[in-house]
Amino acid sequence: MKDIGFGLGMTAAGMGTVFAMLLLLMIIVSLMGRMDRQPSSAENAGRDGLAGADLDAMSGIDDAPDTAPRVLADGLTEDQIAAVSVAVLLHAEIRRQQAAPAMRTHQPGSHIFASRWVANGRGLQTQPWRRS
Amino acid sequence: MSPDTLNSMLAGVQAVTWQSLVMLTVGCLLIALAVVKEYEPLLLLPIGAGCILANLPLSPLADEGGMLDILYNIGVGNELFPLLIFIGIGAMTDFGPLLENPRMVLLGAAGQLGIFLTLILALALGFSRPEAASIGVIGAIDGPTSIYVSGILAPDLLGPITVAAYSYMSLVRIIMPPIMRLLTTKRERAIRMPYSQRVISKRTRVLFPVVVTIVVGILVPFATPLIGMLMLGNLLRESGVVERLTQAASNELANVVTLFLGLAIGSTMVGEDFIKASTLFILGLGLIAFCLDTAAGVMFGKLLNLFSGGKFNPLIGAAGISAFPMAARVVQQEAQREDYDNFLLMHAMGANAAGQVASVVAGGVLLALMGAG
Numbered sequence: 001m002k003d004i005g006f007g008l009g010m011t012a013a014g015m016g017t018v019f020a021m022l023l024l025l026m027i028i029v030s031l032m033g034r035m036d037r038q039p040s041s042a043e044n045a046g047r048d049g050l051a052g053a054d055l056d057a058m059s060g061i062d063d064a065p066d067t068a069p070r071v072l073a074d075g076l077t078e079d080q081i082a083a084v085s086v087a088v089l090l091h092a093e094i095r096r097q098q099a100a101p102a103m104r105t106h107q108p109g110s111h112i113f114a115s116r117w118v119a120n121g122r123g124l125q126t127q128p129w130r131r132s
Numbered sequence: 133m134s135p136d137t138l139n140s141m142l143a144g145v146q147a148v149t150w151q152s153l154v155m156l157t158v159g160c161l162l163i164a165l166a167v168v169k170e171y172e173p174l175l176l177l178p179i180g181a182g183c184i185l186a187n188l189p190l191s192p193l194a195d196e197g198g199m200l201d202i203l204y205n206i207g208v209g210n211e212l213f214p215l216l217i218f219i220g221i222g223a224m225t226d227f228g229p230l231l232e233n234p235r236m237v238l239l240g241a242a243g244q245l246g247i248f249l250t251l252i253l254a255l256a257l258g259f260s261r262p263e264a265a266s267i268g269v270i271g272a273i274d275g276p277t278s279i280y281v282s283g284i285l286a287p288d289l290l291g292p293i294t295v296a297a298y299s300y301m302s303l304v305r306i307i308m309p310p311i312m313r314l315l316t317t318k319r320e321r322a323i324r325m326p327y328s329q330r331v332i333s334k335r336t337r338v339l340f341p342v343v344v345t346i347v348v349g350i351l352v353p354f355a356t357p358l359i360g361m362l363m364l365g366n367l368l369r370e371s372g373v374v375e376r377l378t379q380a381a382s383n384e385l386a387n388v389v390t391l392f393l394g395l396a397i398g399s400t401m402v403g404e405d406f407i408k409a410s411t412l413f414i415l416g417l418g419l420i421a422f423c424l425d426t427a428a429g430v431m432f433g434k435l436l437n438l439f440s441g442g443k444f445n446p447l448i449g450a451a452g453i454s455a456f457p458m459a460a461r462v463v464q465q466e467a468q469r470e471d472y473d474n475f476l477l478m479h480a481m482g483a484n485a486a487g488q489v490a491s492v493v494a495g496g497v498l499l500a501l502m503g504a505g
Contacts, residue, residue, distance in 0.1 A: 007255045017352070021241075021497075026234045033234060035336065
């Protein structure tokens with residue numbers, strides 16, 4: 001009975017400590033997440049300012065030179081949109097490659113995954129004595 | 133041929149005991165599970181091989197100064213191997229889903245309840261306090277943590293505890309689903325949770341392991357070796373500047389240490405010490421610990437479901453254990469059984485990553501409460 005009391009005490013103290021520790025971690029991780037958001041909102045504010053200036057330029061308030069980059073949407077120039085598009089595609093590709101080994105036997109886009117015919121053909125080439 | 137010569141030639145046959153025969157069968161069974169069923173083959177195969185090598189009659193490998201004895205002394209007796217494995221695990225683990233959704237951290241805590249409830253059961257069955265704590269830690273569903281804690285508290289039980297921990301880790305897909313279905317309704321399992329991916333900066337990814345190590349190290353010093361090595365591996369990965377070390381930690385180091393650890397653990401499974409009623413109790417209690425962890429996680433998920441007004445899928449709670457990433461995959465499979473288009477994987481991965489940290493913290497807390505040094 002003494003041991004059971006000891007076990008119950010351990011359970012209360014142990015789970016209490018584990019929950020308290022992880023609650024603290026949760027708060028810290030949340031704060032770190034906020035740090036991530038702050039610079040991006042500052043950047044947005046900066047970008048908004050830039051967009052305002054661009055709009056001003058478009059409306060002819062300021063004399064813009066002919067070589068000024070063309071603004072398509074949200075104050076972004078063609079070059080910026082192209083850069084964002086490349087970054088998004090690259091990021092998606094990296095995420096897909098990171099996820100692939102855990103989810104599939106063969107990475108999407110690999111020759112083996114892309115075509116069983118190719119895989120079969122290669123098998124025949126490397127093992128010509130086997131019949132398909 | 134003199135009788136002495138004949139005796140020495142047949143010494144091996146004469147030294148065969150029924151215990152060694154049973155353990156040779158157990159070793160073959162472990163290898164069969166690894167090869168045929170592919171249950172944790174990286175660990176069960178070397179453990180099975182170590183078990184066979186240690187139980188062969190008059191085996192010089194397991195004697196003092198033999199290879200298996202040396203491996204045990206250099207890596208298991210002083211808890212070095214589990215810590216080295218933690219560097220590899222850290223280098224392979226992406227804590228991104230946890231950083232994207234910090235609330236999932238609490239699910240990791242709920243998934244550790246089985247450790248303490250099993251400790252009570254073990255005490256009720258007559259195990260000593262250090263032994264009961266070592267058996268309870270099987271509920272962390274974390275092989276290296278189980279080895280580390282039991283190596284300190286009850287080295288005599290290291291063999292059965294390790295076998296139980298790794299065996300049940302490999303049976304996640306079989307053990308968890310019935311409990312999850314039993315404790316949830318069809319409607320709860322079909323709850324969809326939208327996932328909005330948040331960009332995690334490199335600064336946050338690098339800061340996370342450093343901050344966690346410092347905070348946990350200060351508050352639970354007993355967990356410092358475990359959390360320190362786990363987060364060191366993760367820091368290597370996230371820093372992005374030591375690609376070679378990251379590769380070495382997650383491949384060469386982890387592979388070599390896994391082989392040595394498996395052989396050393398297998399060598400502890402000597403018939404005379406292993407074939408006891410207590411071994412069966414340990415295997416049974418380990419299974420109970422796993423079931424309790426899963427149940428506690430799901431029940432905590434149901435609690436969150438209640439507080440969130442029915443928006444939280446309680447299945448995710450079951451992923452708050454350390455079996456990474458199998459537990460998260462099981463949650464996804466179970467959710468898809470009810471609703472094929474339901475995608476809970478990223479939420480579950482967050483809870484699973486939290487379980488990884490929580491199991492290490494729980495191991496440290498257990499050592500602290502037991503006053504181990």
